[in-house]
Amino acid sequence: MDRIEKRIIEIIDQNKDKLLAFAEEGYRTAEGGFEEFKTAARVAGLFKELGLEVRENIAVTGVEAQVGSGEGPCVAVIGELDGILCPAHPFSNAETNGYSHACGHHAQINALVGAAIALADSEVAASLGGKVKLMAVPAEEFVSVAKRKKLMAEGKIKRCSGKSEMLCNGDFDDVDxxxxxxxxxxxSESDLLLGNVSSNGTITKVVTIHGKAAHAAAAPHEGINALSAASLALSAIGLLRETFRDEDGVRIHTNIVRGGDVLNVVPDTIVVDGMIRANNLTALEAASAAFDRAFEGCAHAIGAKADVESWQGYMPVIYQPTDDALRLAAEAVNADGSLWIQEATALQKNAASTDVGDLSHVMPIVNFTHGGVKGALHSSDFEVVDEEKALIIPAKMFALSVYHLLKNNAELAKQEIAEYKPVFTKQGYKEYVATFK
Ligand SMILES: [Zn+2]
Known part of the structure; x- marks a missing residue:
């Protein structure tokens, strides 16, 4: 370990009690996406304590501070602010009607503020040949769509997830x-999994089928049964499933959210929600088009009409193997050899989704996941069981990875940025998502 690596580890260890107290408070005070005002204020307060200039209310609740300067690359360190609605969780927040950190985002925020404490140290900051943007970002979880539609109607947001909103607002324009x-x-049973495992992207659908009401017994010939059109479309989607390739990981979930109103009237308005998932954008678009065809074609067959709204949710996460910065950081945190460290492979797939996928289409992502927790994500049995592994080591990993990317005049960061081939330019991303609702 060199002097700066030792210094980073020493600073985070010296601040361990403060970080654990910060995490404990965060764990008990989870808030929903775009509503993380108190969590954001706590992060901003800590950044200010470090003497950093802070930008607040980014995409409603986001917080940002900067360390380092100069002409070098700009590396963002990201922590997600929001919780998930899970009232049954033992640490759910009664003030927010049951939001909890059953997805462990409080651990991410802790990793961010722990890294900030180390990176803001004058000796550490002086070793960085570039800028570090410390970013607490809102609304990773794609939930509460009705609330988000209201925020959209009020002109407060344009997109349903925080990173997508920030990408569209240009908050990542200077990030490399x-x-x-x-x-x-x-x-994974490991303590650290290095690299970015691929995950599914999503497109959400709201389908409204318009038929024609009539007396169900006396005059069914005068009606157009919208529920029959929906049934036919759901059958068509079932038949289409054999056409999806296993390697694309396509999933389609549907839910009839408005059925018929009364039994003796031919149903004239049916609303079906759908979610399409796939692990690459091409398959996602193809499955989305198949879904639309099923509803539009089957509605036509019955004489009804289907209006399909498409909401771009998350893009798939593009797999990114372990880089040297992560490997060197992991070596430093595991100097005594007590941790079980694995590297992600292209064969691992995550069927769930995250808006880190959107970022992975426009810039290189250096990602690791960690243990120290048990229980299922988003469930009441999720808990932190090892504070060191869940709350302290991730802070060291963030700060050490930044150091390795930006030391020696940012040699490694420059190489990784040059080698990365983005799917979209930042402008191209904005144009692509604008084609959806
Ligand atoms: Zn999460």
């Missing part, structure tokens, strides 16, 4: 690469 973390999302 990003560091992210999470508790393990793909199944």
């Amino acid at each position: 690469m990003a560091l992210t973390t999470h508790v393990h999302m793909a199944p």
Whole structure:
């Protein structure tokens, strides 16, 4: 270990009690996406204590501070602010009607503030040949769509997820690469999983089928049964499933959210929600088009009409193997050899989804996931069981990875940025998502 690596580890160890107290408070005070005002204020307060200039209310609740300067690359370190609604969780927040950190985002925020404490140290900051943007970002979880539609109607947001909103607002325009973390999302018993496992992207659908009401017994010939059109479309989607390739990981979930109103009237308005998932954008678009065809074609067959709204949810996460920054950081945190460290492979897949996928289409992502927790994500039995592994080591991993990317005049960061081939330019991303609702 060199002098700066030792200094980073020493600073985070010296601040361990403060970090654990910060995490404990966060664990008990979870808030919903775009409503994380108190969590954001706590992060901003800590950044200000470090003497950093802070930008607040980014995409409603986001917080940002900067360390380092100069002409070098800009590396973002990202922590997600929001909780998930899970009232049954023992640490759910009664003030927010049951939000909890059953997805471990409080651990991410702790990793972010722990890394900030180390990186703001004058000796550490002086070793960095570039800028570090410390970013607490809102609304990773794609939930409460009705509330988000209201925020859209009020002109407060344009997109349903925080990173997508920030990408569209230009908050990532000066960022060249990003560091992210999470508790393990793909199944892993290890303490650290280095690299970014691919995950599914999503497109959400709201289908309204318009038929014609009539007396169901006396005059069914005068009606157009919208429920029959929905049934036919759901059957068509079932038949289409054999056409999806296993390697694309396509999933389609549907839910009839408005059925017929009364039994003796031919149903004239049916609303079906759907979610399409796939692990690459091409398959996602193809499955989305198949879904639309099924509803539009089957409605036509019955004489009804289907209006399909498409909401771009998350893009798939593009797999990114372990880089040297992560490997060197992991070596430093595991100097005594007590940790079980694995590297992600292209074969691992995460069926769930995250808006880190959107970022992975425009910039290189240096990601690791960590253990120290048990129980299922988003469930009441999720808990932190090892504070060191869940709350302290991730902070060291963030700060050490930044150091290795930006030391020696940012040699490694520059190489990774040059080698990365984005799917979209930042402008191209904005144009692509604008084609959806
Ligand atoms: Zn999460």
